[in-house]
Amino acid sequence: xxxxxxxxxxxxxxxxxxxxxxxxxxxxxxxxxxxxxxxxxxxxxxxxxxxxxxxxxxxxxxxxxxxxxxxxxxxxxxxxxxxxxxxxxxxxxxxxxxxxxxxxxxxxxxxxxxxxxxxxxxxxxxxxxxxxxxxxxxxxxxxxxxxxxxxxxxxxxxxxxxxxx
Amino acid sequence: xxxxxxxxxxxxxxxxxxxxxxxxxxxxxxxxxxxxxxxxxxxxxxxxxxxxxxxxxxxxxxxxxxxxxxxxxxxxxxxxxxxxxxxxxxxxxxxxxxxxxxxxxxxxxxxxxxxxxxxxxxxxxxxxxxxxxxxxxxxxxxxxxxxxxxxxxxxxxxxxxxxxx
DNA sequence: AGCAAATCGATAATCATTACTATTTTAGTA
DNA sequence: TACTAAAATAGTAATGATTATCGATTTGCT
Numbered sequence: 001x002x003x004x005x006x007x008x009x010x011x012x013x014x015x016x017x018x019x020x021x022x023x024x025x026x027x028x029x030x031x032x033x034x035x036x037x038x039x040x041x042x043x044x045x046x047x048x049x050x051x052x053x054x055x056x057x058x059x060x061x062x063x064x065x066x067x068x069x070x071x072x073x074x075x076x077x078x079x080x081x082x083x084x085x086x087x088x089x090x091x092x093x094x095x096x097x098x099x100x101x102x103x104x105x106x107x108x109x110x111x112x113x114x115x116x117x118x119x120x121x122x123x124x125x126x127x128x129x130x131x132x133x134x135x136x137x138x139x140x141x142x143x144x145x146x147x148x149x150x151x152x153x154x155x156x157x158x159x160x161x162x163x164x165x
Numbered sequence: 166x167x168x169x170x171x172x173x174x175x176x177x178x179x180x181x182x183x184x185x186x187x188x189x190x191x192x193x194x195x196x197x198x199x200x201x202x203x204x205x206x207x208x209x210x211x212x213x214x215x216x217x218x219x220x221x222x223x224x225x226x227x228x229x230x231x232x233x234x235x236x237x238x239x240x241x242x243x244x245x246x247x248x249x250x251x252x253x254x255x256x257x258x259x260x261x262x263x264x265x266x267x268x269x270x271x272x273x274x275x276x277x278x279x280x281x282x283x284x285x286x287x288x289x290x291x292x293x294x295x296x297x298x299x300x301x302x303x304x305x306x307x308x309x310x311x312x313x314x315x316x317x318x319x320x321x322x323x324x325x326x327x328x329x330x
Numbered sequence: 331a332g333c334a335a336a337t338c339g340a341t342a343a344t345c346a347t348t349a350c351t352a353t354t355t356t357a358g359t360a
Numbered sequence: 361t362a363c364t365a366a367a368a369t370a371g372t373a374a375t376g377a378t379t380a381t382c383g384a385t386t387t388g389c390t
Contacts, residue, residue: 004336004387025377040339045378047337061228063279065347066377077267079275091270098260102242102282105256110244110284114228117267119275169356169367190346205370210347212368230378231346 009047022068022087079117083124174212187233187252244282248289
């Protein structure tokens with residue numbers, strides 16, 4: 001009786017599945033808009049939250065003040081370039097044992113964890129001329145103003161990317 | 166010629182050093198205000214950013230939409246209770262080798278990483294009556310509305326907590 | 331087709347954080 | 361000790377991502 005189909009939700013999911021970068025709500029909005037000019041930004045936010053809550057996508061909260069989304073829900077880790085702001089999937093082994101380490105001396109119950117790596121991507125590392133974006137001068141100094149893709153977006157609530165459950 | 170002394174900054178730093186929890190700007194504001202009723206919220210934000218940029222404190226961006234601050238700049242890890250929202254220091258060994266793992270198959274340069282653990286703290290684990298806060302139902306679903314201490318605060322830019330540099 | 335629930339589009343409201351500006355402090359220096 | 365330029369402050373307005381609201385549509389059933 002709950003959750004009916006929605007063409008808008010399908011379009012959002014489809015768009016996200018076609019991308020390997022990790023677009024923001026705003027970017028998703030401007031792109032989906034090209035196929036459906038009537039779609040509302042609020043609809044994009046609502047459905048992204050819905051999809052994240054259902055576990056169909058992941059919400060990435062990298063600390064740049066804008067939520068990013070990932071249709072790849074398989075276990076993997078993310079790297080954020082502090083120069084160009086791009087978010088890249090890392091090819092690395094699973095590190096879920098972190099959770100055991102953390103729980104060893106802890107009296108509560110640890111259900112999961114979040115990890116992000118920061119640095120300079122291949123392009124920005126080789127290109128010495130590339131200036132560091134002011135608000136990113138030290139890793140994780142990711143500015144709100146950064147627009148890795150095309151536009152900007154911002155922040156929500158649920159189902160943030162989270163490993164090890 | 167830059168950076169002059171400021172009584173306000175001293176008070177903020179002093180307050181933060183006296184706390185083991187990880188207060189938000191708003192909480193710091195309301196507390197420091199008791200000793201200096203004239204201090205401005207903007208001053209608190211400005212100085213927190215200054216202190217973080219100087220490396221005297223750490224900014225914690227846990228994904229709850231509000232920045233938290235920590236006067237303990239020594240390497241350590243954090244746990245977030247998804248029921249009560251409290252942030253607790255974890256007693257666990259250093260895991261900086263994560264960075265090597267992540268960098269092994271990566272062509273850029275990794276300078277640091279961020280890790281947070283989620284779950285239920287000792288109190289909330291034993292207290293089965295305790296209901297999950299709606300927006301925290303899955304780990305890292307930390308709501309903006311949560312006020313671990315007294316008041317609320319929000320978000321900034323630089324010198325976020327970041328390990329492994 | 332007919333109806334109730336779910337969703338939408340449009341827009342207003344939130345709210346943490348930042349920006350702006352006139353005034354006050356700070357820290358040298360004469 | 362007074363003088364001054366730079367830095368910091370208080371107060372307040374602006375920003376911007378996200379959420380809430382609400383009348384109009386769409387969806388899924390019968």
